[in-house]
Each structure stands twice: as structure tokens, then as C-alpha cells.
Amino acid sequence: MLRKPAQREGSPFTGLSPVFMKEFADHLSSARMMVLMLFVLAFGAFPVASSLQQLRTVTEQDAFLFLRIFTSAPDSLPISFVFALNFIIPIMAIGLGFDAVNSEFNRRTLSRVLSQPIYRDALLLGKFLGGLATLAVALTALWLIVFGAGLLLLGLPPRGVEVARAACFLVTAIAYGGVWLAISLLFSVIFRSTATSALCSLGLWLFFFLLWPMIASAITLGVAPSQIRSAEEYLAIEQVGLVLARFSPGTLFSEAVVGLLNPETRTFASMLPAQMRGVIQGAPLPLNQSLILIWPQMTGLIAGMIVVFAAAYVIFQREEVRA
Amino acid sequence: MTDNVIEVRGLLKLYGVTRAVDAIDLDIRRGEIFGLLGPNGAGKTTTILMLLGLTEVSAGTVDVLGFDPVRQPLEVKRRVGYLPDAVGFYDHLTARENLRYTARLLAIPRRDAEKRISDAMESVQLADVLDKRVSTFSRGMRQRLGIAEIVMKKAEIAILDEPTSGLDPHATFELLEMIRGLKKVGVAVLISSHLLDRVQSVCDRVALFNHGKIALMGTVVELANKVLGAGHPILVEASGIDIAAALRGVEGVQTVVAEGEGGWRVVADRDVRASVAQRIVSSGGSLTRLADLQPSLEEVYTRYFQEQRHAA
Ligand SMILES: Nc1ncnc2c1ncn2[C@@H]1O[C@H](COP(=O)(O)OP(=O)(O)O)[C@@H](O)[C@H]1O
Ligand SMILES: [Mg+2]
Numbered sequence: 001m002l003r004k005p006a007q008r009e010g011s012p013f014t015g016l017s018p019v020f021m022k023e024f025a026d027h028l029s030s031a032r033m034m035v036l037m038l039f040v041l042a043f044g045a046f047p048v049a050s051s052l053q054q055l056r057t058v059t060e061q062d063a064f065l066f067l068r069i070f071t072s073a074p075d076s077l078p079i080s081f082v083f084a085l086n087f088i089i090p091i092m093a094i095g096l097g098f099d100a101v102n103s104e105f106n107r108r109t110l111s112r113v114l115s116q117p118i119y120r121d122a123l124l125l126g127k128f129l130g131g132l133a134t135l136a137v138a139l140t141a142l143w144l145i146v147f148g149a150g151l152l153l154l155g156l157p158p159r160g161v162e163v164a165r166a167a168c169f170l171v172t173a174i175a176y177g178g179v180w181l182a183i184s185l186l187f188s189v190i191f192r193s194t195a196t197s198a199l200c201s202l203g204l205w206l207f208f209f210l211l212w213p214m215i216a217s218a219i220t221l222g223v224a225p226s227q228i229r230s231a232e233e234y235l236a237i238e239q240v241g242l243v244l245a246r247f248s249p250g251t252l253f254s255e256a257v258v259g260l261l262n263p264e265t266r267t268f269a270s271m272l273p274a275q276m277r278g279v280i281q282g283a284p285l286p287l288n289q290s291l292i293l294i295w296p297q298m299t300g301l302i303a304g305m306i307v308v309f310a311a312a313y314v315i316f317q318r319e320e321v322r323a
Numbered sequence: 324m325t326d327n328v329i330e331v332r333g334l335l336k337l338y339g340v341t342r343a344v345d346a347i348d349l350d351i352r353r354g355e356i357f358g359l360l361g362p363n364g365a366g367k368t369t370t371i372l373m374l375l376g377l378t379e380v381s382a383g384t385v386d387v388l389g390f391d392p393v394r395q396p397l398e399v400k401r402r403v404g405y406l407p408d409a410v411g412f413y414d415h416l417t418a419r420e421n422l423r424y425t426a427r428l429l430a431i432p433r434r435d436a437e438k439r440i441s442d443a444m445e446s447v448q449l450a451d452v453l454d455k456r457v458s459t460f461s462r463g464m465r466q467r468l469g470i471a472e473i474v475m476k477k478a479e480i481a482i483l484d485e486p487t488s489g490l491d492p493h494a495t496f497e498l499l500e501m502i503r504g505l506k507k508v509g510v511a512v513l514i515s516s517h518l519l520d521r522v523q524s525v526c527d528r529v530a531l532f533n534h535g536k537i538a539l540m541g542t543v544v545e546l547a548n549k550v551l552g553a554g555h556p557i558l559v560e561a562s563g564i565d566i567a568a569a570l571r572g573v574e575g576v577q578t579v580v581a582e583g584e585g586g587w588r589v590v591a592d593r594d595v596r597a598s599v600a601q602r603i604v605s606s607g608g609s610l611t612r613l614a615d616l617q618p619s620l621e622e623v624y625t626r627y628f629q630e631q632r633h634a635a
Contacts, residue, residue, distance in 0.1 A: 010397035018427035026415075108411030112469070115375055115405035116428040117397040321377050322368060322408070 008119075015118030016126050023130025027096060033134065036092050040142060043088050047081045048146050050074030052153045063284065066158035067165060067261045069150045081146065082257045085173060086250050087209060090180040092138065094201040096131040097184030099194040101316065106194070111321045124316050128185055128309060135177040143170050164287055169260045172294075175301045176253040180205070182308035189316045208248040216244035242268065249304060252297045259294035266293070326353045328480050328511045329374065334383035336369050336535075343369045345535035346383065351480070351513055356506050356525050359515040360620065361532030367515035368408060370532075371482055374513075375405055388479060401429070404473030404510075408484040410465055414458035418449065418468055421457060425472055436475075443475035444468075447501055463494035470501050473510075481505050482513045487521050499525050519620040531624055538627060547618030550627045554590040558582070560612035561603050569606050573598050588616070 027033055051072040055065060062068065073080040101124070104110040114120065147166070151157065158166070183204060187197040220241035228234050245251045259265045263284035285293070329351040336344040344366040351357045359367050372378040374385055376396030385391065390398040412421045419440060426436035444450045447467040452460070460468065466486055473481045483502065487495045502525055505512050516522045523529065523543050530540040539546050548554075554577055559570065562585055570579045575591040575598075582588040589599065596613055603610045 007394060009395045014397060015428045015430075018424065021427070022424055107414065108407065108409055109413060111372075111377065111407040112405070112410055112412075112472075113425075113428070114377055115400055115403075115407070116425060117401040117430075118428055119397070322372065 010117075010119070012119045012121035013125070014122060015116065016122040016129075019118070019123055019126025020130050020133070023100075023127050024133050027130060027134040028137070032095060033138075036095050037138060037141075040088050040092065040138065043084045044081055044142060044146070046077070047074065047079050047084050048149060050077070051080065052149060056153060063159075064162060064165075064261075064263060065154065065156075066150055066162045067263075069146060069154075070166070070169065071257075071261045082169075082254070082261065086254055086257075087205075089135075089139070089173060089177045089253075090205045090250075091202075093131070093135060093177045093180035094184040094198065094205065096134055097128075097181045098188055098198040098201050100127045100131065100185050101188045102192050102194050102197055103188075105192055114321055120316055121313070124185070124189075124309075124313055128181065131181045131185070132174070132178050135181065136174050139170060139173050139177065143173075161287055165260050165263070165290070168287075168291070169257060172253065172256045172260065172298065172301070175298065175305065176249060178305040179249045179301055179308065182305045182312065186308050186312040186315070189312045189319065208250055212248050213245065216241060216247075219244055246297075246300065249301060252300045252304075256294040256297040256301070259290050259297070263287075263290060265290070327351060328353050328388055329513070330384075330386040331370075331374070332384045334370065334373060334385060335381045336366070336373060336378070337381045342535045344373070347535075347537050349530065349537065349540075351511055352528075353511055354506065354509055355527040356502065356512040356514065358522050358526035358529035359513060359532060360517070360519050360522070360529050360624075362517050365517075365532040366535040367517075367532055368484055371405075371484055371513070371515060374482065375400060375403060402478060403480045403482060404476045404478030406466070406469040406473065406481070406483045406486055408488070410469040412457040412460075412465060412468060414456065417454050417456050418444065418460075418471075419453050421468070422472060422475055426475065429476060431475075439475045439477075440471075443471040446474050446504065447471045448497075461494075463490050463498070466490065466494075466498055467501065470498070470505070473505070478510060480511045480513065484515050485517065486514060487516060487518060495521060519624055523620040529620065531620075531627065533628065538631075539623075543618060543620055543623075546620070546623050550623045550630075551618060552590070554578075554592060555594055556588060556590045556616040556618070557594075557596055557599070558586060558612065558614040558616050559589055559599060559603075559610070560586045561608050561610045564603070564606050564608035566603070566608060569602055569608065570599065573602050586612075 048069060051069055051074055054072060054074055055068055058065070070081045073083070101110075104113065113123065143166070147158075180201075184197070184201040187200045188194070191197040191200065220237060223240055224237045225233070228237070246255075255268050258268070266285065327350045329349065331347060331349040333346045333348065334344055335342065335346050347370065359370065361367055369378065373380050374387060374392060376392030376399055380393055385393070387399045388402050392399045412418075413424070416424070422440045422443070423436060426440065431439065441450065441453065444453050447470050449464060449467055449471060452464070457465065457468070486498055486502070490498060499522070502512055502514065514522055514526065526543065528540065528542055529546065531538045531546070539549065541549070559566070566587060567579050567581070570576055570587060570589055573591070573595055575593050575595050576589055577592060578590045580588045589595070594615070596615065600610055600613055
């Protein structure tokens with residue numbers, strides 16, 4: 001008696017661009033965006049300023065001096081700019097996405113908008129892309145500010161390869177933001193209350209930042225034999241820990257960033273003496289080698305973003321539109 | 324095909340095991356105002372959402388202007404305007420910006436859109452607040468803005484869910500006038516409401532809805548004749564003589580029932596007001612009120628379901 005969902009006609013992307021434009025414009029002009037930017041500047045300015053201070057006094061030759069602005073942590077406060085980004089980006093993304101869908105319910109605009117010739121697909125994707133574009137604009141602005149400050153204070157231009165690596169870093173940061181944007185969008189679809197949705201997103205963020213590293217190491221210790229007999233065994237156990245840690249998007253982001261901004265990075269685990277044969281310690285990898293190194297992390301971030309978005313999509317399709 | 328803009332056959336909606344809409348048949352004709360009336364929870368909103376393809380259909384078929392809302396929702400939604408129950412707009416935007424967003428979703432070319440927006444706002448008498456934020460709008464203004472959206476869309480069918488709920492009598496009157504205006508330009512209008520008497524005046528035909536089923540369908544007079552019996556009810560208020568006896572003597576009078584203090588409800592087979600007045604005055608009574616009673620849907624409704632319950 002019940003019939004199967006019939007094949008629907010018309011492109012699922014009909015109306016995508018007006019939704020995207022509206023979301024993007026709304027975000028850019030919102031007070032919330034101003035607050036987020038201030039927040040980012042406050043947290044980003046200090047590490048950048050102090051690392052610049054320190055780098056100006058460095059006299060030894062460093063081929064990647066410019067990249068050190070991003071990664072070096074001042075002695076006074078062991079927080080580098082990228083570390084700050086690691087926890088600021090999720091907050092920005094959550095701030096942009098936590099009320100994306102449920103606010104339309106609460107304002108009772110959803111059924112009116114969906115009664116226009118548009119599928120839910122376009123609405124959700126438009127909201128996601130609008131948020132992602134906003135995030136990209138904000139991060140690019142921040143990136144340019146840091147770059148400009150570097151130019152002014154270090155007084156020497158970055159080399160081409162440094163610019164390329166820093167640009168890859170920017171892309172990674174946007175992808176990392178995309179993961180958290182998708183997560184907050186998912187909660188905004190699940191919960192009608194914006195407060196609950198924000199709370200869940202922030203809760204998950206806290207979980208990954210505070211709890212997950214501890215849980216991962218506890219599990220690793222649990223599976224480890226009481227006596228480690230060989231270096232191989234040690235590495236195998238270390239590998240378990242790494243894999244567990246990589247469930248957190250923050251780990252993927254920081255590994256990718258390390259690979260990009262520290263060109264000397266060859267692996268994220270320890271190396272056996274046998275593997276080190278023929279490796280010149282401290283010699284930088286060419287960019288394409290570094291990209292190959294971080295490729296799994298990048299795909300992990302993008303796949304995570306897609307999976308979470310798909311979950312939000314499936315739930316949203318089934319949701320009743322009436323408030 | 325006939326001149327129906329909406330044809331519904333055996334439409335069913337299950338929520339778990341409850342039948343929110345229970346295999347209804349419904350036709351809406353071109354250019355008419357059709358009232359979908361019934362108490363809260365009767366299934367009106369669910370029916371409307373299925374007409375628009377906004378919720379899944381459990382069984383049955385719907386045809387809207389030749390399109391199937393299940394398979395071709397975009398085509399349907401391009402041609403049908405919808406004013407949801409308690410409509411919302413983006414409060415931080417002005418009325419114009421809200422309508423502009425809709426116009427973009429409808430892919431109306433920009434230059435056209437501006438003209439259409441101002442014309443539509445003119446038609447619902449909101450032209451002076453075109454550039455005011457919607458957050459400053461009253462409930463009635465929001466409803467009118469919703470109508471303006473439908474006008475701008477140049478919809479062939481307008482579906483209005485509880486458009487008068489929460490409005491004061493004056494705002495209700497204005498809104499009903501605007502709905503008549505839609506009909507004048509050839510739009511078929513489907514109104515759902517739980518306030519039967521409020522909207523009965525604008526409806527050409529109505530369907531009385533209860534527990535997911537359509538109990539009665541037709542013009543208000545048809546329904547009244549069917550349920551309250553054929554006849555012409557009037558209200559008489561008079562004193563001084565034995566009114567009931569005097570009334571019963573008038574030719575054509577069928578029933579006389581006391582109603583309130585010194586009032587009688589008289590049903591006759593024709594309009595007997597003139598002879599009633601004459602009879603009362605000539606026999607020395609004083610006539611204080613003589614009114615033609617429109618059949619009230621509320622009454623039809625109550626009576627019908629009372630009878631159903633007794634029958635059961
Ligand atoms: N999402 C839902 N899940 C389960 N039951 C629902 C849902 N939405 C509506 N109903 C039920 O369907 C029936 C019809 O509701 P509705 O169409 O909103 O009535 P009306 O608009 O006439 O007041 C009600 O009994 C309501 O409880
Ligand atoms: Mg309803």
C-alpha cells in the first residue's frame with residue numbers, strides 16, 4: 001500500500017545560488033561575524049606578535065624564516081599561531097553554523113522558503129557553502145594580516161616556496177573549518193533549539209580537545225603488552241595511538257600543518273634506525289613530497305566533512321517542515 | 324480534463340498508525356475560493372503540505388495544474404503560492420529584501436522583480452512600509468506580506484493555512500478582502516481554517532474536515548440544507564401576545580423554537596418575514612426584531628457531528 005519514494009524531477013541545485021548569496025551576505029553583515037573576528041584577532045595577534053619579536057633577533061640562517069611566524073611559540077606563552085588556530089577555527093565554524101537550519105524553523109521561515117521552487121538539497125548546501133565562504137574570507141584576511149606583518153617586521157620578502165606552503169596551509173585551515181561547520185550544521189538539523197545545538201557542538205569540540213587525547217592514550221596503554229620487547233613492537237603500539245588520535249579533526253589539522261610548515265617533517269611517528277639510513281636529518285623535503293606526506297590527513301578532513309554533511313542531509317530530508 | 328486546478332484521489336497520510344489524512348477525494352475548481360474547514364488536528368495542514376510536495380504522501384494521487392507534487396515538486400511550487408500557518412519572515416531584513424530573496428528563488432529577472440515587488444506591496448496596502456524591517460511588523464502586516472509574496476509570484480493557486488488566526492476582527496476583514504482580490508484576478512484560493520464562521524463568507528465551496536476525513540462538501544447553503552433541513556430560518560423578537568401561537572398561524576412556517584429571552588427561531592419554506600411582521604402587528608403585539616438568519620457553518624458543523632455521534 002505504501003508507495004516507494006518516486007523519482008523526482010528537476011535539478012537538486014535549483015535555487016542554490018540565491019541561498020548561497022543570502023547566507024554569505026547575512027554572515028558578512030552580522031554582528032556575530034564582527035565578534036568572531038575580534039575573537040580571532042585577540043587570540044591570533046599575541047602569538048604572531050611575540051613570534052615576530054623573537055624572529056627579529058634570530059641571526060642564524062633559516063631558509064624558512066617566514067613560515068616560522070606561523071609555527072614558533074614564544075617562550076613567554078607556549079602557543080604558536082597555528083596552535084591558536086587549531087582551537088579558534090572550530091569556534092568560528094560553530095559560531096557560523098549552529099543555528100543554520102533550526103533558526104529557520106524557529107523564525108517559521110522554513111516552510112515558506114521551501115514552498116518556493118527549490119529542493120531541500122539546495123537550501124542545506126547553500127547554507128553550508130555560504131558559511132564556508134565566510135570562513136574562507138575570514139581566514140584569508142587573517143592570513144594576509146600575518147603575512148603583511150611579517151613583511152613589515154622581518155623586512156625581507158618570503159621565497160616562492162614559502163608562499164606556496166603557506167597557501168596550502170590556508171587551504172588546510174579552510175578544510176578544517178569545513179569539518180566543524182558540517183558538524184554544527186548537523187546539530188542545527190537535529191535539534192530545534194539553537195541553544196542545545198550550540199551546546200552539543202561545543203561539547204564535541206571540548207571532547208576532542210580535552211578528553212579524546214586522554215582516552216586515546218588510555219586505550220593505547222590498555223592494548224600494550226606489559227613488556228615491550230622490540231623497537232618494532234614499540235612502533236606498532238605507537239601506531240595504535242596515532243590512529244586513535246586521528247579520529248579528532250584537530251589532530252589531522254595539526255599533522256597537516258606540521259607537514260606543510262615544517263618542511264623537515266618526514267613522518268608523524270618515530271623512525272627506526274633502519275628507516276633513517278640515507279636520510280639527511282633536518283634536510284627539508286620538496287613541497288610535492290610534503291604534500292604526499294600530508295595527503296592522508298587532507299583526505300581525512302575532506303572525507304569527514306562530506307560524511308558529516310551527508311548525515312545532516314539525510315536527516316534534513318526526513319524532517320517535517322512545519323514548525 | 325475538467326476545469327479543476329487541484330484533483331486529489333484517495334490521499335492518505337500515516338503517522339505511524341494514526342491516519343492524519345484518511346483517503347480523501349477533493350477537487351478545487353479554477354477561480355473559486357475553497358474552504359478547508361475543521362477543528363485543530365483535523366488534518367488540514369497535512370493535506371496542504373502534501374499538495375505542495377512538502378511532506379511524503381503515504382498513498383493516493385494528487386494532481387496540481389497537471390503536475391504531480393511527489394515527482395515534480397518544483398513545477399508545482401513555481402505555480403502555487405503558499406502562506407503557511409503563522410508565517411515568518413527574516414526579521415533583520417526589510418519587506419523589500421525579503422521579497423527580493425523570494426524573487427531570486429523564483430528566478431524572476433531583477434528588473435522585473437523590483438516592479439513586481441512594489442506592485443504587490445501596493446495591492447496589500449503595505450507600500451509605505453516597503454523599506455521597513457519586518458521585525459517592526461504586526462501579525463496582520465506579516466500575513467499581508469505573505470499575500471504580497473503570492474501576488475508577486477503571480478501564482479495560479481494560492482494556498483492559505485489559517486490566514487485569519489490571531490488577527491483582530493478588523494485585520495481579518497481586510498485580509499478576507501485581499502483574498503477576494505486574489506479571486507478577482509483569477510487565482511484559485513484554498514483556505515484552511517478552524518474558525519468556520521470567520522471565513523464562510525468568502526468561500527464559494529467548503530469541505531468540513533474531521534479526523535482526517537471530509538465529512539461534508541459543497542456550498543454553505545447546500546450543507547445547511549442537508550444538515551439543518553431545507554428551509555428559511557429567521558429570528559423574531561416580539562412581546563405582548565402569545566407569539567408562538569401567532570407565528571404558527573403564518574402560512575409556510577414549519578417550526579417555531581424559543582431562543583433566548585423573548586426570541587423565537589422560525590423556520591419556514593420561504594421568506595416569511597413580511598407576513599410574520601404583519602401578523603404580529605395586526606394581533607396587537609410589538610415587534611422588536613426581525614432578522615434573516617444566514618445558515619451558520621458552525622451550527623451545521625456542530626449539528627452534523629452531534630448526529631453522527633448519536634448514530635454511532
Ligand atoms: N510530525 C507528526 N508526527 C505525528 N503526528 C503528526 C505529525 N504532524 C501532525 N500529526 C498529527 O496529524 C494530525 C493532523 O494534524 P494537522 O494536519 O496539523 O491538523 P490541522 O492543520 O487540521 O490542525 C494531528 O492529529 C496531529 O497530531
Ligand atoms: Mg494546521
